[in-house]
Amino acid sequence: MRTTAVGNVVVGVDGSRCSLRAVAAAAMEAERRRVPLRLVYAVHPDDDPGRIDAIIAGAARVARYSTTGRSGLVITVTLTDQPPADALLGEAREASVLVLGEGGAPDKLGPVASQVHREAEGPVVLVPLTTGRAG
Numbered sequence: 001m002r003t004t005a006v007g008n009v010v011v012g013v014d015g016s017r018c019s020l021r022a023v024a025a026a027a028m029e030a031e032r033r034r035v036p037l038r039l040v041y042a043v044h045p046d047d048d049p050g051r052i053d054a055i056i057a058g059a060a061r062v063a064r065y066s067t068t069g070r071s072g073l074v075i076t077v078t079l080t081d082q083p084p085a086d087a088l089l090g091e092a093r094e095a096s097v098l099v100l101g102e103g104g105a106p107d108k109l110g111p112v113a114s115q116v117h118r119e120a121e122g123p124v125v126l127v128p129l130t131t132g133r134a135g
Helices: 017-033 049-066 084-092 111-119
Strands: 009-012 037-042 075-080 097-101 124-127
Touching: 009 017, 009 084, 017 037, 017 049, 017 097, 017 124, 037 049, 037 084, 049 075, 075 084, 084 097, 084 111, 097 111, 111 124
Parallel strands: 009 037, 009 097, 037 075, 097 124
Antiparallel strands: none
């Protein structure tokens, strides 16, 4: 396992609320580390190009609003036709940290998060949909 944090902060994006929470956390971490933020989206055969553009634009907007704006955060995008977990695991090999939403139901990881958490060679941050606080 790599211990030097020099690569991008990588975050999985799928347009869900949970993935947008992960984008916010990843953007703050990228700003703190002063490294680029890489948004990774696994394209499905049925995806509409307009939908993909909207998801990426929304994620970039969340990233920008989540940071101070003083760091000049660089955001890059990877669109891939690989299965989501495979794409994230591949990107994680060169990342300082991989961030993704937990997905699934409360207290249960979704299938992508579960596989990535189990197989990643570097650090993984799992962001829950909710903070767990009673409101």
